[in-house]
Amino acid sequence: MNIYIYLSHFPHNAKNINDGLSKAVHGLASGLVKSGVMEFVFCESFPNEFTSFISPTGYEIKSFANHIQTRPSFNLSPGLKQYIRTQMHGNSLVILNGIMHGRVCAMSRSLKKNKIPYIIAPHDPYNPAFFSKKFILKYSFWHLLEKRILGQALGIQILDSRHAQWLKKLKIKTPILTTPNGFSPQDVFPETSLKWGENETTKLFFLGRMDTDNKGLDLLLDAFSQITVQENIHLTFQGPDAGDKQSLQAQAKKLFIENKVSFLEPDFNKSSSAIIKEYDIFCIPSRFEGFSLAALEAMLAGRVLLVSEIAGIAPHVEKCGCGVIVTPGVSSIKSGLIELLKCRSEWQEMGLKGREYALNHLHWDKIATVALDNYKKLLT
Numbered sequence: 001m002n003i004y005i006y007l008s009h010f011p012h013n014a015k016n017i018n019d020g021l022s023k024a025v026h027g028l029a030s031g032l033v034k035s036g037v038m039e040f041v042f043c044e045s046f047p048n049e050f051t052s053f054i055s056p057t058g059y060e061i062k063s064f065a066n067h068i069q070t071r072p073s074f075n076l077s078p079g080l081k082q083y084i085r086t087q088m089h090g091n092s093l094v095i096l097n098g099i100m101h102g103r104v105c106a107m108s109r110s111l112k113k114n115k116i117p118y119i120i121a122p123h124d125p126y127n128p129a130f131f132s133k134k135f136i137l138k139y140s141f142w143h144l145l146e147k148r149i150l151g152q153a154l155g156i157q158i159l160d161s162r163h164a165q166w167l168k169k170l171k172i173k174t175p176i177l178t179t180p181n182g183f184s185p186q187d188v189f190p191e192t193s194l195k196w197g198e199n200e201t202t203k204l205f206f207l208g209r210m211d212t213d214n215k216g217l218d219l220l221l222d223a224f225s226q227i228t229v230q231e232n233i234h235l236t237f238q239g240p241d242a243g244d245k246q247s248l249q250a251q252a253k254k255l256f257i258e259n260k261v262s263f264l265e266p267d268f269n270k271s272s273s274a275i276i277k278e279y280d281i282f283c284i285p286s287r288f289e290g291f292s293l294a295a296l297e298a299m300l301a302g303r304v305l306l307v308s309e310i311a312g313i314a315p316h317v318e319k320c321g322c323g324v325i326v327t328p329g330v331s332s333i334k335s336g337l338i339e340l341l342k343c344r345s346e347w348q349e350m351g352l353k354g355r356e357y358a359l360n361h362l363h364w365d366k367i368a369t370v371a372l373d374n375y376k377k378l379l380t
Contacts, residue, residue, distance in 0.1 A: 001037055001038075001091055001092070001093065001375075001376070001379070002037070002038045002039075002040065002088075002091065002092045002093070003032055003037050003038070003039055003040070003092075003093050003094075003095065003372075003375065004040045004041070004042055004088075004092060004093070004094045004095070005025050005028065005029055005039075005040070005041050005042065005094075005095045005097065006041075006042040006043075006094060006095065006096050006097060006104070006107055007021055007022065007025045007041065007042075007043055007097045007098070008043060008044045008098070008101075008103045008104075009021075009022070009043065009044075010022050010025055010026075010041055010042075010043035010061065011043070011061075012043055012045045012051050012053060012061055012063035013051075013053050013061070014026070014053065014055040014056065014061060016268065018266070018268050019209075020123075020208075020293045020294075021097055021098075021123060023181075023184070023293055024097075024123070024181050024291075024293065025041060025097060026055075026057075026184075027181070027182050027183070027184060027364040027367075028095075028179070028182075028364065028367070028368055028371065029041050029055075029057070029059040030055070030057035030058070030059065030184075030364060030368075031182070031364040031365050031366075031367060031368025031369070031371075032059070032368045032371070032372060033057060033058040033059050034058075034365055034368065035365075035368050035369050035372045037372060039058070039059040039060070040059065040060050040061075040062055041055075041059055041060070041061045041062070042062055042064070042080060042094075043061065043062075043063050043064070044063070044064050044065075044066040044076075044077045044080065044103070045063045045064075045065065045066070049065055050062070050063065050064055050065055050079050051063045062083070064077035064079040064080040064083070065077060065079060066080075073102050073103060074102040074103065074105060074106050075102075075103070075106065076103060076106040076107060076110060080107075080110075081110050084110050084111060084114050084116060085110075085114055088114065088116050089116075090115065090116070090117075092116055092117075093117055093118070093119065093154070093375055093378075093379060094107070094111055094116060094117070094118040094119070095118070095119045095121055095157065096108060096118055096119070096120050096121065096153075097121045097123065098121075098122070098123070099122035099123060099124045099126075099130075099146075100138060100141045100142070100145075100146055104120075104149070105145050105146075105149055108120075108149045108152065108153070112152055117154040117378075117379065118153055118154060119153055119154055119155045119156070119157050119177070119375070119378070120149060120150055120153045120155075120156050120157065121156075121157040121158075121179075122156070122158070122290070123159065123290040123291075124288060124289070124290045125158070125160075125163035125166050125288055125289075125290065125310065126163075126166040126167060126170060127163070127166045127288055127310065129287040129288040129310070129328070130288045132213070132287075133213045142170075147170070147172070150167070150172050150174055151172065151173075151174060153174050154174075154175070154378050154379070155174060155175045155176065155177050155374075155378050156172070156174050156175070156176050156177070157177045157178075157179050157371075158176060158177070158178055158179075158290075158312075159178070159179065159180055159181060159290045159291040159312035160178065160180070160290075160291065160311075160312030160313075160314075160315065161176075161178045162312075162315070163290075163312070164176045164178075175378060177371070177374045177375075177378070179367060179370070179371045179374070180291060180312060180313075180316075180362060180367060181291045181293050181296060181312070181313075181362070181367075182296075182362045182363055182364035182366075182367045183296055183297065183300055183358060183362055183363065183364065184364065186271060187271050187272065187273040187297055187300050188273070188300055188359070189273060189274065189277065189300075189301070191302070191352070191355070193277070194277055194301065194302040194351070195277075196280075196302070196347045196348040196351060197280065197344055197345075197347050197348070199280060200232070201232050201233065201234050202231065202232060202233045202234070202280050202281065202341065202344075203233075203234055203236065203278075203279040203280045203281070204224065204233060204234065204235040204236070204279065204280065204281045204283055204337070205235075205236050205238070205276060205279035205280075205281065205282055205283065206220065206235075206236070206237045206238070206239075206282075206283050206284065207238050207239055207272060207275060207276060207282070207294045207297075207298075208239045208284070208292075208294050209239050209240055209242045210237060210239055210240065210241050210242050210243075210244050210245045210248065210263075211242035211243075211244060212244040212247065212248065213244075213287065214242075214286060214287065214288060214289070215284070215285070215286050215287075215289075216285040216286050216287045216308060216328045216333075217237065217244065217248055217285075218247075218248070218251060219285055219287075219328060219329065219330050219333055220235070220283055220285050220333060221235075221248065221251050221252060221255065221257075221261070222251075222255070222330045222333075223285075223330045223331075223333035223334040223337060224257070224260075224261075224337070225255040225256075225257045226330075226334050227334060227337060227338060227341075228257055228260055231341055233260065233341070234260050234261070234262070235260065235261045235262070235283075236261075236262045236263075236264060236279065237261070237262070237263050237264070238263075238264040238265070238266065238267070238275065239266050240266050245263060248263070249263060271297075272293075272294055272297040273297045273298075273300045273301045274301075276294070276297055276298045276301045276303055277301035277302065277303065279303065280303070280304070280347065281303065281304055281305070281306060281337070281340055282294070282295060282298035282303045282304070282305045282306070282323075283305075283306045283333075283337075284305070284306070284307050284308060284311060285306065285307075285308050285326060285328055285333050286308040286310060286311055286328060287308070287310070287328045288310055289308055289310055289311035289312070290311075290312055291311065291312035291313050292307070292311045292312070292313050295307055295311065295313045295317070296313055296358060296362060298354075299313075299316075299317070299320075299322060299354040299355055299357070299358040300355055300358050300359070301351075301355075302348070302351035302352055302354065302355045303322075303351055303354075304322060304323050304340055304347050304350050304351055304354075305317055305322060305323030305324075305354070306323060306324055306326060306333065306336045306337060306340060307323055307324070307325055307326070308325075308326060308327070308328050309325050309326065309327055309328075310328065316357065316358075316361070316362065317354065319357070320353045320354050320356070320357035321350060321353050321354075322350045322351060322353050322354025322355075322357070323340070323350070323354070324336040324339050324340055
């Protein structure tokens with residue numbers, strides 16, 4: 001069996017794998033290769049020719065030239081369409097990554113036309129919070145396109161079994177596979193390099209895309225501002241600006257906490273775990289969230305976490321006791337922060353529990369083995 005994973009923006013040379021989707025594709029592809037399958041990653045780039053590259057972990061990246069760079073776009077590379085038509089066969093399986101994505105829609109049509117089975121991996125849950133912003137646009141896409149794409153899929157790959165409830169409520173009957181995200185070996189540091197509770201000022205940290213609606217960063221700021229009088233704390237946001245950095249800075253100023261909040265540019269020269277281990281509490285209070293690889297990387301760094309209940313990693317955090325689970329609301333986030341600040345003497349024990357759990361249960365090799373068994377069952 002040949003497995004193909006499609007992510008339109010995946011780097012064609014396996015370098016600069018920085019965003020969460022690319023990390024997830026890289027991890028799963030690497031794990032599937034170790035499980036003994038022929039593994040390919042399809043992407044589209046905007047050079048003038050097709051390129052093929054073997055990644056250091058053994059999967060092959062096929063990058064198809066696409067001269068239309070506008071986003072969103074339903075345009076699929078002509079070379080990719082030709083490859084599907086002439087080079088693929090019924091013993092192939094394609095995993096399409098993305099939610100309400102034009103090129104994923106185009107890929108599903110091409111695969112359906114050529115009778116190639118596919119699985120959809122949306123990476124975000126279809127819960128009401130996801131639809132709240134750009135409501136008309138998203139619901140139109142849902143009814144006109146997304147619902148049909150999911151209905152025609154061989155399976156839907158979600159990151160947390162709890163997210164299946166939203167698909168059920170939306171009348172989707174396609175089989176569900178639960179495949180969590182995992183970690184890469186380079187994100188694991190020796191335990192001797194980790195330290196806890198040595199900062200005079202408690203350092204709270206968010207790492208990721210500065211998307212207020214998705215990540216609940218406005219809620220975090222409001223909750224943080226309500227405990228700054230009693231606690232010696234500082235909050236740092238780091239990551240690419242998704243358009244909300246300026247509004248977050250304005251919010252901090254309005255709350256009179258701009259001297260207690262920092263905004264840093266992304267640092268792609270360091271691993272996420274190396275960055276996170278310099279802080280005390282990792283915060284991810286998302287309104288909707290598929291999993292949160294950054295939270296997993298915080299577990300590997302031995303940090304304590306404040307995690308939204310909707311995130312796919314929340315059951316893992318709760319199970320190993322390395323943090324608190326909150327609802328995406330100011331009152332709950334505030335209570336969670338206070339709870340973590342009160343148990344400062346337990347941070348090392350909690351952090352090591354989270355690290356041990358991640359190392360034992362969330363390794364890509366193990367995840368890929370289970371995923372492959374599920375793919376085989378679907379195909380038969």
